Amino acid sequence: MQEDITVYVENPAGAREAVPVPTDMGLSLMEALKAHEFNIQATCGGMALCATCHVELLESPELPEPSDDELYMLENLPDQRPGSRLSCQIKVTPELDGAVLRVMADFE
Amino acid sequence: MSTVTTDICIIGAGPVGLFAVFEAGLLKMKCHVIDALPQVGGQLSEIYPKKPIYDIPGFPTILAGDLIKNQMDQIAPFHATFTLGERVETLDKQEDGSFKVTTSEGTEVFCKVVVIAGGLGSFEPRKPAIDNLTNYEGGKGVNYMILDPEYYRGKRVVLAGGGDSALDWAIFLADIAEELTLVHRGTTFRGAPESAAKVASLAEEGHMRLLLKSNVTEVHGEGQLNAVTVVPDGGEAFQIETDYFIPLFGLVPKLGPLENWGLELEKSAIVVNTFDYSTNIPGVYAIGDINTYPGKLKLILCGYHEAALMAQSAYSIINPDKKFVLKYTTVNGVPTM
Ligand SMILES: Cc1cc2nc3c(=O)[nH]c(=O)nc-3n(C[C@H](O)[C@H](O)[C@H](O)COP(=O)(O)OP(=O)(O)OC[C@H]3O[C@@H](n4cnc5c(N)ncnc54)[C@H](O)[C@@H]3O)c2cc1C
Numbered sequence: 001m002q003e004d005i006t007v008y009v010e011n012p013a014g015a016r017e018a019v020p021v022p023t024d025m026g027l028s029l030m031e032a033l034k035a036h037e038f039n040i041q042a043t044c045g046g047m048a049l050c051a052t053c054h055v056e057l058l059e060s061p062e063l064p065e066p067s068d069d070e071l072y073m074l075e076n077l078p079d080q081r082p083g084s085r086l087s088c089q090i091k092v093t094p095e096l097d098g099a100v101l102r103v104m105a106d107f108e
Numbered sequence: 109m110s111t112v113t114t115d116i117c118i119i120g121a122g123p124v125g126l127f128a129v130f131e132a133g134l135l136k137m138k139c140h141v142i143d144a145l146p147q148v149g150g151q152l153s154e155i156y157p158k159k160p161i162y163d164i165p166g167f168p169t170i171l172a173g174d175l176i177k178n179q180m181d182q183i184a185p186f187h188a189t190f191t192l193g194e195r196v197e198t199l200d201k202q203e204d205g206s207f208k209v210t211t212s213e214g215t216e217v218f219c220k221v222v223v224i225a226g227g228l229g230s231f232e233p234r235k236p237a238i239d240n241l242t243n244y245e246g247g248k249g250v251n252y253m254i255l256d257p258e259y260y261r262g263k264r265v266v267l268a269g270g271g272d273s274a275l276d277w278a279i280f281l282a283d284i285a286e287e288l289t290l291v292h293r294g295t296t297f298r299g300a301p302e303s304a305a306k307v308a309s310l311a312e313e314g315h316m317r318l319l320l321k322s323n324v325t326e327v328h329g330e331g332q333l334n335a336v337t338v339v340p341d342g343g344e345a346f347q348i349e350t351d352y353f354i355p356l357f358g359l360v361p362k363l364g365p366l367e368n369w370g371l372e373l374e375k376s377a378i379v380v381n382t383f384d385y386s387t388n389i390p391g392v393y394a395i396g397d398i399n400t401y402p403g404k405l406k407l408i409l410c411g412y413h414e415a416a417l418m419a420q421s422a423y424s425i426i427n428p429d430k431k432f433v434l435k436y437t438t439v440n441g442v443p444t445m
């Protein structure tokens with residue numbers, strides 16, 4: 001069985017919280033963050049339609065390229081940053097271990 | 109400003125609010141429905157009108173937009189009235205136990221029962237993080253929706269955004285505005301390819317200005333907007349004189365004013381009694397995605413069930429002297445009002 005990985009969520013004050021996430025449940029990063037009660041509405045349930053799961057990856061491994069649907073949503077966000085991603089479109093895999101991110105709803 | 113008097117005021121014109129009109133109508137109660145969006149249908153019209161839904165009884169599959177259209181046909185006999193494009197701001201209990209509901213535009217609804225079918229809250233424009241932006245809202249140059257394009261005839265307009273609505277309005281306003289600029293942070297448009305091509309050709313022909321890889325970062329003016337600052341990626345900031353700045357970055361749901369009405373809340377949802385979906389304020393019900401109780405499922409079907417039980421309970425408030433007797437529509441048909 002696969003071990004948990006840890007991602008770090010940076011709050012607006014700059015503090016980082018370690019969040020353990022299982023890799024063997026096929027979760028998306030959005031689902032994992034929501035389960036830990038971060039400020040993510042995920043209105044569309046992970047269909048890349050609402051962007052309420054927007055995160056900024058500050059430090060992360062190479063991830064698969066965003067799909068056209070994800071890019072379309074991201075391009076329309078007023079607060080898009082270079083590391084912006086929709087967390088619902090990122091699968092939790094062992095490679096994600098150690099990633100550092102911000103939940104953008106906290107920075108609005 | 110308008111005033112409406114009705115039996116039930118329904119806040120939210122999503123599928124559940126619309127079904128509440130039907131259930132209330134069967135019991136001959138009059139409804140007025142208010143929604144912050146300019147169209148009915150809630151999440152189904154705003155987020156996924158073209159997606160098929162598979163779990164509506166009797167419809168193996170139905171497009172979200174068609175379900176809403178059918179619901180509007182289904183409630184037609186009951187002549188509900190609607191206030192669209194206005195957000196409900198306040199709920200005031202009157203001395204006689206009835207309510208006054210007031211909207212952002214000052215519409216007042218007097219009613220005996222309030223049904224909150226507000227879903228995830230009201231959809232509000234996603235605003236860019238620009239200092240002082242809000243100082244220019246409310247007729248002072250910054251708008252987030254285009255309600256009547258004629259309003260911009262002969263005016264200078266700066267639009268921002270790269271989605272379908274930014275493209276569609278750019279095409280529309282190119283003919284109407286005296287001067288039009290579209291500012292987009294990206295280099296490509298992933299919206300409808302025909303619209304993107306049309307915007308590019310309008311820009312080439314000089315009917316509008318297109319600024320790609322650029323951001324509006326500041327707004328300026330004494331009381332009334334007169335310019336915006338644009339910063340191109342890696343370039344020098346410059347100003348554009350303009351009468352209007354319209355950021356079009358989509359909508360996000362916000363619980364908003366409901367939070368201050370004294371309702372018992374749990375994680376941004378209204379706590380209800382599953383006997384009749386009443387809230388802690390007598391005469392106020394909450395149905396659909398906005399409520400919470402043990403075992404709650406945020407499904408259309410569940411909201412419909414809640415609407416049916418709510419209507420029976422509301423009947424006894426509106427008709428305190430009459431006894432409620434359940435009649436099947438198959439026996440009596442659908443009454444008209
Ligand atoms: C992508 C997606 C797919 C889905 N698929 C399904 C599915 O297949 N089956 C299913 O059963 N469910 C599905 N759902 C869930 C379903 O859409 C919701 O359960 C349903 O929309 C809830 O209906 P509602 O009427 O309670 O709220 P909503 O549809 O959210 O409508 C609420 C309305 O209230 C308005 N409002 C809120 N506050 C105010 C205020 N203060 N003033 C004025 N207006 C206000 C809002 O503007 C909104 O229009 C899906 C949801 C999404 C996002």
Ligand code: FES
Pocket residue numbers: 030041042043044045046047048049050051052053054086087088089
């Ligand atoms: S949950 Fe809606 S875009 Fe990710």
